[in-house]
Amino acid sequence: MGYSQSGRNFHSGAKKLLKDFRFPTRHAFRMSTCLLLRLLRLLPGVLLLPSLSLNQVSAQDASSAPPSSPLEALQRGRRSTLGMRFVSVPGTTVRFSVWETRVSDWNQFLEAKKYPWTFQPHFKQEANHPVVGVNLQDAIAFCNWLTEKERSEELINPAMSYRLPTPEEWDAAAGLASARKNNLSRTAEDQLQDTQSFVWGMEWPPPAKAANYAEGEIPGYNDGFVYTAPVGQFNPTPEGLYDIAGNVWEWTDKPDMKSLSTGTLRGGSWAYFRRECLVSSYRYSVPAELRMATIGFRVVFDDKQLTAQLLAQQDQANKESLEARINDMRRTEEPDKDAVDALRRKMSGVEKESAPDPSKLTAATTGMPYLNTLGLRLVPLEPASHRLICTTETRVRDLDAWLKATSGTWAKKPPFLLGDKHPAAGVSWKDATAFCAWLTDKERKSLLISEKASYRLPTDVEWSLAAGLKGETGTDPAARHLGDKKHFPWPTKSADDWVPQTMSVNLDASTGRIPGFSDSFSYTCDVDKSLPNSLGLFEVGGNVSEWCQDEWPGVAGHRVIRGGSWLIFERERLLTSARDHAAADSSRADLGFRLVLDLGAP
Numbered sequence: 001m002g003y004s005q006s007g008r009n010f011h012s013g014a015k016k017l018l019k020d021f022r023f024p025t026r027h028a029f030r031m032s033t034c035l036l037l038r039l040l041r042l043l044p045g046v047l048l049l050p051s052l053s054l055n056q057v058s059a060q061d062a063s064s065a066p067p068s069s070p071l072e073a074l075q076r077g078r079r080s081t082l083g084m085r086f087v088s089v090p091g092t093t094v095r096f097s098v099w100e101t102r103v104s105d106w107n108q109f110l111e112a113k114k115y116p117w118t119f120q121p122h123f124k125q126e127a128n129h130p131v132v133g134v135n136l137q138d139a140i141a142f143c144n145w146l147t148e149k150e151r152s153e154e155l156i157n158p159a160m161s162y163r164l165p166t167p168e169e170w171d172a173a174a175g176l177a178s179a180r181k182n183n184l185s186r187t188a189e190d191q192l193q194d195t196q197s198f199v200w201g202m203e204w205p206p207p208a209k210a211a212n213y214a215e216g217e218i219p220g221y222n223d224g225f226v227y228t229a230p231v232g233q234f235n236p237t238p239e240g241l242y243d244i245a246g247n248v249w250e251w252t253d254k255p256d257m258k259s260l261s262t263g264t265l266r267g268g269s270w271a272y273f274r275r276e277c278l279v280s281s282y283r284y285s286v287p288a289e290l291r292m293a294t295i296g297f298r299v300v301f302d303d304k305q306l307t308a309q310l311l312a313q314q315d316q317a318n319k320e321s322l323e324a325r326i327n328d329m330r331r332t333e334e335p336d337k338d339a340v341d342a343l344r345r346k347m348s349g350v351e352k353e354s355a356p357d358p359s360k361l362t363a364a365t366t367g368m369p370y371l372n373t374l375g376l377r378l379v380p381l382e383p384a385s386h387r388l389i390c391t392t393e394t395r396v397r398d399l400d401a402w403l404k405a406t407s408g409t410w411a412k413k414p415p416f417l418l419g420d421k422h423p424a425a426g427v428s429w430k431d432a433t434a435f436c437a438w439l440t441d442k443e444r445k446s447l448l449i450s451e452k453a454s455y456r457l458p459t460d461v462e463w464s465l466a467a468g469l470k471g472e473t474g475t476d477p478a479a480r481h482l483g484d485k486k487h488f489p490w491p492t493k494s495a496d497d498w499v500p501q502t503m504s505v506n507l508d509a510s511t512g513r514i515p516g517f518s519d520s521f522s523y524t525c526d527v528d529k530s531l532p533n534s535l536g537l538f539e540v541g542g543n544v545s546e547w548c549q550d551e552w553p554g555v556a557g558h559r560v561i562r563g564g565s566w567l568i569f570e571r572e573r574l575l576t577s578a579r580d581h582a583a584a585d586s587s588r589a590d591l592g593f594r595l596v597l598d599l600g601a602p
Contacts, residue, residue, distance in 0.1 A: 078301065080162070081150055082108060086301045087240050091172030091180035094300040096165065098240050099231035100130035100248055101142065101297050109142050112149070121293040123227040130228055130248045130296040136263040136288040139164055139251045139297040146299070159305040164253040164297060167283060170266045174199050174244055174280035175237065189360050194281050195369040195377060196362070199237060199245040204275060209235045211246030217273035227270055227293075246270065248296035249284065261288055262491045262534075269294035274383065276367055285534030355401070358446040364388065364453065366599055373443055374398045378597050379536055381465060386602060389458060389466050390595040392423075392527035392538050393546065394435070399424035402435050405442075414523070414589040421526040423544045423592040429559045429584040432457055432547050432593040439595075452600035457549040457593055460579070463562045466594075467540045468533060469576040476553045477560045477579050484577040489533065489541030489563065498571060504531045505542035506566050513569040523566055524590075541574065542566065544592035552581035559583075565590035 078086045078095060082105045086095035104127040110117060119133030134142075140163075147161045165173065172179035175197075177190035196202065200210045205221040212229045216222060223234070223246075232242045249265035265284040268277060271294045276282065355375050364370040367384040371377055376398065378388035397420045403410060412426040427435075436455040443449045458466065460477045467489045474480035486495040490505055499516045500507070506525050509518045519525075530539045541564045548560040561580040567590040568574060582588070 080146060080299075080301070081153070081155065082146070084299060089169075089173050089239050089241070092165075092169045092300075093306070094165065094169060094302045096169075096173055096239075096241055097299045097301075098236070098242055099298070100243050100250065101134075101139075101299060102231055103127050103129050103131050106131035106134070106142065109145050113141070113145055115141065119291050121227075123293070125228060126230065128230040128232075130231055130243070132228065132248055132293045132296050133291045134251070134296055135291045136251050136253065138291075140253065142297075143299055160301070160303045162299050162301055163255065164251055165300045166254055167252045167264050167266070169300065170250070170252050171281070173237070173239075173241055174266070176280055189356065191375070191377070192356065192361060192371040195279065195371060197280055198278060199280055200235065206245075209233075211268065211278075212243070212270045213246050213268060213278065214271050214273040225270060229270070243267075245278065245280070246272075249294055251295070251297040261493050262286060263288040263290075265295060276369070276380065276383065279369070281369075283532070283534075283536060358448065361446075361448055363448050364443075364597060364599055366602065370597065372439075372597070373446060373448065374401060374439070376595065378595070381462060381535075381596075386599040387462065388597040388599070389462070389535070389537065390597075391532070391536050393544060393592050393594050394424050394432075395527055396420055396422050396424050399427065399435065402438050406434075406438060412587040412589075416523040416589070418524065419526060421528070422524045423527050423539075425524060425544050425589050425592045426587045427547075427592055428587045429457075429547045429582075431587070435593075436595065449597065450600065453598060455595050455597055457547055458596045460548050460550045460560050460562070462596060463546070463548050464576065466535060466537055467563070467576045468535075472577065477548075477550055477581075478553045480577065481579040482572065482575060482577050485575065487576045488574060489576050490531070498574075500541075501531070505564075506530060506539065507542045507564055507574070508567050508569040521566060525566075541576070542568075544590050545580065545588075547591065547593040552579075555581060557583050557585075561591065 080086070080097075084097045084099065084101075084105065086097055088095050103125050107127075109115060115138075117133075117138060121132050125132070143162045143164060147156070147163075150156045150162075151158065151160075168179055176194045178194050181190060193202070198204070198206065198210075200207060205218050206213070209223075210221075211234055212223050212225050213221070215224070215226050223229070225233075229243075229247055231247070234243060234246065236242045237244055244267055246268050247270060248267075249269045250267050252264045252266055262285050265286055266282075268282075272278060277284070355373060356371060358373050361371060361373065364372075364378075366386045367380050369377060369379045370388055374397075376394075377391045379391060381387045381389050396418050399410065402408065410426070412428070414426045418425075433456070436457065440449070440454045443455075444451060444453075460480070461472075464470070464472055464480075469484060469487050472480045472483055474483055488498055488500070490500040492498050492500075499514055502516075502518050503520065506519050506521050506529065507514060507517070510522075521529075524543055527543065528538045530542065532538050533540055543566060545561050545563045545565045545568070548562055550560040552558040552560055558581040561582060562578075564574045572578060573580075582591070
């Protein structure tokens with residue numbers, strides 16, 4: 001439902017009316033009230049209504065009390081001038097469109113902007129189907145147009161806008177605990193469930209009316225649509241969002257990362273059926289310019305003033321909750337100082353997480369993500385692969401667990417401050433392989449991996465695959481060294497424009513050594529601070545360089561090293577194809593390792 005043109009023309013009269021509230025007749029009073037209410041809707045946090053008759057506006061607005069708080073205002077629904085309905089989602093401060101952007105919405109944009117877009121899908125679509133064949137820039141252009149349109153019509157103020165959701169906001173819309181729960185309430189079991197759950201829950205195959213996926217390709221499930229379906233045909237989320245799973249892939253966007261050449265799609269589409277691609281946490285990294293008949297988008301509404309108020313309220317509520325719990329502890333006969341300190345750390349986001357309960361973990365399975373006993377997440381190296389690779393470098397807390405269990409010592413621990421989630425640097429190849437053997441034995445005893453499964457370091461070829469470099473030539477690591485002069489472990493615009501996005505990876509950015517790049521770390525940083533690649537792996541190209549399994553040919557006792565680090569800035573050394581090598585019993589303050597779990601070929 002749109003807004004009437006006559007309603008928009010009332011604004012100039014309403015401004016005069018505010019100066020002179022004289023109502024000679026009941027009719028004038030009624031007309032003036034309507035005008036005043038229309039003007040008030042321009043204020044931050046006051047929600048717009050669809051176009052209504054004067055009788056409807058008067059009756060509806062007279063019975064609707066203004067929001068008592070920013071949270072209440074956020075929770076109330078709204079509609080755009082295109083009839084797109086928006087609702088709030090726990091864990092975010094934006095409102096999501098309940099539908100994917102429709103063909104009818106897109107056509108209004110094309111007509112108004114004369115936008116140069118000619119994509120035609122190979123199947124018929126009606127006006128209420130989700131638009132397809134839209135690339136990332138197309139979707140952003142639509143959002144910008146709708147924002148400008150409603151600002152020019154004085155229906156939203158400059159603090160309000162339409163945009164694409166961020167990946168984290170989309171996580172919340174899909175119900176993931178990582179986005180909806182705070183540090184205090186989130187558990188290791190939540191983390192595990194996030195890697196395995198779907199929008200509808202844990203059930204597979206999907207229940208009836210769950211989503212529009214590849215028709216007939218999932219045994220035991222049929223959705224009735226060969227291609228796209230009209231929006232709103234399948235079961236919604238508890239908040240009322242339709243097609244978060246299926247129908248079309250949906251673009252997400254980091255507003256400060258628009259220069260990247262890749263984008264992230266979420267949710268699956270009518271052409272997809274593989275289970276591992278349909279879990280809610282799956283992120284599909286594709287070229288930003290890609291237009292396909294499986295790709296569309298969903299819009300969110302953002303009110304920055306309302307968001308700031310809400311975040312301030314939430315921050316105050318968190319502080320009050322923290323102090324209340326600490327005061328409860330202090331009222332006991334023997335206050336537990338460690339418990340008080342732990343609570344403070346957890347509420348501030350720096351609490352040391354406990355390892356998951358092995359009895360609540362699911363055994364590692366070929367082709368599926370896996371959360372291990374240390375709380376490390378591993379994902380398939382390739383679809384349906386029996387080789388899983390860790391999304392992060394091995395952390396200080398993981399190495400500490402091994403040293404404690406084996407009464408070992410960290411002889412070459414770096415001299416700088418190491419956080420609990422920093423990579424375990426200063427570790428030799430022999431230490432890393434001993435760690436793998438210990439963890440293998442530990443998880444076999446917990447019955448989480450089979451007797452034929454084992455942890456190890458990645459091979460040289462596996463590391464290239466994890467970093468996105470395929471098709472290398474050469475029979476050994478030395479022959480493959482610097483064979484590809486263009487590929488980097490992060491998105492690039494061209495071979496010449498190779499510098500990574502600011503803050504996207506931890507390299508040696510001191511004193512302008514990489515022009516146009518900076519990060520905020522002097523040494524190592526948390527293993528999950530960077531932008532993940534298409535596999536969901538963090539810091540493949542930085543933080544610390546990583547040991548590989550292979551021997552370096554021609555040098556006895558030396559092993560392969562891959563990836564950049566906080567000490568590396570030279571372009572050639574940062575190429576994905578670059579290799580280094582060192583003695584297996586040596587260590588460096590910028591050298592660590594990443595795990596592979598090999599479940600054994602079927």
